[in-house]
Amino acid sequence: MQIIQNESLSAIKNKIRQATEQTVDSVVVERVDQIIAKVRENGDQALKDYSQSLDGVSLDDFLVDQAIIDQAYNQLDVGVRQALQAAAENIKSFHQRERAESFEDRTVAGVVRGTKVTPLARVGIYVPGGTAAYPSSVLMNAIPAKVAGVQEVIMVTPPQADGLNPAVLAAAKIAGIDRIYQIGGAQAVAALAYGTETVPQVDKITGPGNAYVAAAKRAVYGQVDIDMIAGPSEIGILADEDADPQALAADLLSQAEHDVNARAILITNSLSLAQEVSEAVECQLLTLPRQKIARQAIDHNGFIYLVETIDEMIALMNEVAPEHLEIQLKNPDSYLDRIENAGSVFLGKYTSEPLGDYFAGPNHILPTGGTARFSSPLGVWDFQKHIQYLSYDQMALQRDADAVIALANVEGLEGHARAIESRGTVND
Amino acid sequence: MQIIQNESLSAIKNKIRQATEQTVDSVVVERVDQIIAKVRENGDQALKDYSQSLDGVSLDDFLVDQAIIDQAYNQLDVGVRQALQAAAENIKSFHQRERAESFEDRTVAGVVRGTKVTPLARVGIYVPGGTAAYPSSVLMNAIPAKVAGVQEVIMVTPPQADGLNPAVLAAAKIAGIDRIYQIGGAQAVAALAYGTETVPQVDKITGPGNAYVAAAKRAVYGQVDIDMIAGPSEIGILADEDADPQALAADLLSQAEHDVNARAILITNSLSLAQEVSEAVECQLLTLPRQKIARQAIDHNGFIYLVETIDEMIALMNEVAPEHLEIQLKNPDSYLDRIENAGSVFLGKYTSEPLGDYFAGPNHILPTGGTARFSSPLGVWDFQKHIQYLSYDQMALQRDADAVIALANVEGLEGHARAIESRGTVND
Known part of the structure; x- marks a missing residue:
């Protein structure tokens, strides 16, 4: 890994911003617009045609039989099944703490003001096929929706000639997914955004996918809600001279192996640590099964920044705004207050990042590409909405009428003033 | 207003869906892309050039002097100023109830899991110029941001040859806006999305604007966060035979006067009420200053649906998912539980919708076009973000290592397994 020192903070900032700009492929956008139009026009028939032409699978029925799901669950390796169940419990107990609650305020005489928090009615989750089919992502998408109280969680996943991934089906059963197409x-x-004869329209679509799926989500945004369009995985590590270079290298590679565009960044104030981690990454890469992918990620977007002080380390990492952030410093908890931008933070020597990817309970669907500046992890808030309400009695309306009418007049909206006056506030 | 009866629910649903589809003007999109590219390239100079060519105003400095803001505040009509201050207090006290709180969970042995809730650092608010300059919108955008704890709230508004609207400047002062450009x-x-020499980059842009502003917000979404793209105003009313037709007509017109594309919908089970409201709308229109606008809105998107039962009334209104919903039925509060989709609900005879537009405290920036199915009013949640954190001790890592490794292996991500193993969990 390249070690960078003596570079100005602003030069580093610019490099980070440029590296994370998303580009849109207009050919993909055009093709996706055609596909959406066809599905809106021909419904199920369009889905069958695309299944044949794009996935090479001929289907009469999109719905996956419950018997197939149960079989996958029952035949799954017991260790894997128990790990999925334990992970699901952790994810559930963590996300239960995220629920927003309704409130009602009666502090103003004659006025009741409140917000009713309700779940979305129906949600769709996209799960990629083939080697990118991740049971952990099924849990991470579906469980917050269920904790929010969503009545119907629908999963869609590409048809596979040799059958769907059994671990994904088992995860869907454990997560309580209601239907799989x-x-x-x-x-x-x-189909999820507009509905077909078979597939009901949903209120929100979440989950990762390829460029076509991402472009389609962008195109239907507004018709339904979507989660963020996820970019490549990222890990940032803050470490000092006492950190274990082998563990840091392994953690950097755990994200680098996801994608050739993944980002792995170490920021340290120790030259010896920087050198040791750089060597450890090289050494560990030699035996990594996905070394081809990780190699490219490390070469293009793997950097070790060497700065003078811990203050500089933190300032720079807040600019990076990484998806995953490990703090491998003495007293790691003491720095949490100063972390302004990150998706999920991992504190201390034993908190290896994959604990969060799979098991501990915090979500693994996180803001990437610097969007942690303004975005949150996927959470219960993604599946709840707020409905405000207001009630005035006659006395309160009389009291506040003049103020409301004054504001309506200053905005030139006489119809608003008259609505207040129509309750007899003026001529009584 | 047109009275519609004996139409099937599904026919009505289709009409509603079609009426609210947003279309994108590709000429506007292309022009906006050029403008964004120029601002990124030339910074302040591009802003000066556009100010000259598009707004017809030549400016050396975009920042509005504090002296000009103070003067506008001091010279504003006292009644209007006091009304703005009282409204600001109500908006503040309502939104203070919306704050999400950080949590920390220690229920799993050896594991600390939490979420730190923090405000966005810097937010930009767009305020239209000319006759669409609404001081109430300044309060509604800025106060939730301030309640969330946003350090810097920046307002932008088009330059005006004859000076900025003093009520807007006064509202900005009352709301605590930090700078106005x-x-x-x-x-x-x-400028807000990318920053220039003068204008700092923000994390989120909110506020209404014309087609160019809306297209620009869409284009920069991802680089920064945005609020929803607002459609025309909407009001839905559920009323029975006891409701006051004059008050209902006035409330329908209060939204119709906003925009020729505004929607005003009454759903009732009383033919006589339907007829009386229809006549009252005609009569009130004759003297309304903005009758030209309201007339078009009523003609194109003003409907009275007559159905048999209150159950049908509610089912249909949940399909409409209106921005504003008035419930003018006996015991209005008793129906709140059954309202699934609406931005803001107004309960009972005295709760005229403009109370919410101006004064009572709930926000007036609300989901339109059926997006209340999945969206919330603008609230403190728009200006807060969540950062997860996790800490494992050695014992907890040993305990959970096998499960995490099993899940990493089933996903074919050996690098993830090795990160766990690198802590000596296997060979100790």
Whole structure:
């Protein structure tokens, strides 16, 4: 890994900003617009046609039989099944703390003001097929929706000639997903956004996918809600001379192996640590099964920044705003207050980042590309909405009428003033 | 207003869905992309050029002097100023109830899991110029941001040859806005999203604007966060035979006067009420200053639906998912539980909708076009973000290592397993 020192903070900032700009492929956008139009026009028939032409699978029925799901669950390796169940429990107990509560305020005489918090009615989760089919992502998407109280959680996943991934089906059962349709790509997103004869319209679509899925989610945003469009995985590590270089290298590679565009950044004030981690990464790469992918990620977006002080380390990391942030410093908890921008923070020597990817309970669907400046992890808030309400009695309306009418007049909206006056506030 | 009866629920649903589809003007999108590129390239100079060519105002400095703001505040009509101050207090006290709180969970042995809730650092608010300059919108955008704890709230508004609207400047002072720049249109959105020599980059842009502003917000979404793209105003009313037709007509017109594309919908089970409201709307329109606008809105998107039962009334209104919903039925509070989709609900005879537009405290920036199915009013949640954190001790890592490794292996991500193993969990 490249070690960078003596670079100005602003030069580093610019490099970070440029590296994370998302580009849109207009050919993909055009193709996706066609697919969405076809699904809106022809419904299920369009889904069947695309399943045949794009996935090479001929289907009469998209719905996955409960018997197939149960079989996958029962035949799954017991250790894996128990690990999924334990992870699901942790994810559930963590996200239960996130629920927003309704409130009602009666502090103003004659006025009741409140907010009713309710779940979305129906949600769709996209789960990629093939080697990118991750049971952990099924849990991370579905469980917050269920904790929020969503009545119906629908999963879509591309049809596979040799059958769906059994670990994904088992995870869907454990997460309490209500229905699974074998539909993939932009056509699946269109079906969820607009509904077909078979697939009901949902209120929100979450989950990762390829460029077509991402473009389709962008296109239907507004018709339904979506989660953020996720970029490549990122890990940032703050470490000092006492950190274990082998563990840091392993953690950097755990994110680098996701994607050739993944980012792995170490910021340290120790030259010896920087050198040791750089060597450890090289050494560990030699035996990593996914070394081809991780190699490219490390070469293009793997950096070790060497700065003078811990203050500088933190300032720079707040600019990076990484998806995952490990703090491998003495008294790691003491720095949490100063972390302004990050998706999920991992504190101390034993808190290796994959604990969060799979098991501990915090979500692994996190803001990337610097969007941690303004975005949150996927959470219960993604599946709840707020409905305000207000009630005035006659006395309160009389009291406040003049103020409301004054404001309506200053905005030139006489119709607003008359609505207040129509209650007899003026001529009584 | 047109009275519609004996139409099937599904026919009505289709009409509603079609009426609210947003279309994008590709000419506007292309022009906006050019403007954004120019601002990114030339910074302040591009802002000056556009100010000259698009707004017809030549400016050396975009920042509005504090002396000008103070003067506007001091010279404002006392009644209007006091009304703005009282409204600001109500908005503040309501939104203080919305704050999400950090939590920390220690229920799993050896594990600390938590979420730190923090405000966004810097937010930009767009305020339209000319006759659409609404001081109430300044309060509604800025106060939730301030309640969330945003350090710096920046307002942008188009330069005006004859000076900025004094009520808007006074509202900005009352709301605690930190800086005001005289910049408008897509160029203002671009400046906030990317920063220039003068204008700092923000984390989120909120506030209404014309088609160019809306297209620019869409274009920079991802680079910064945005609020929803607002559609035309909407009011839905549920009323029975006991409701006051004059008051209902006045409330319908209070939203119709906003925009020729505004929607005003009454759903009732009383033919006589339907007829009386229809006549009252005609009569009140004759003397309304903004009758030209309201007339078009009523003609194109003003409907009275006559159905048999209150159950049908509620089911249909949940399909409409209106921005504003008035419940003018006996025991209005008893129906709140059954309202699934609405931005803000107004309960009972004295709760005229403009109370919410101006004064009572709930926000007036609300989901339109059916997006209340999945969106919330603007609130403190728009200006807070969540940062997860996790800490494992050695014993907890040993305990959970096998489960995490099993899940990493089933996903084919050996690098994740090795990160766990690198802590000596296997070979100790």
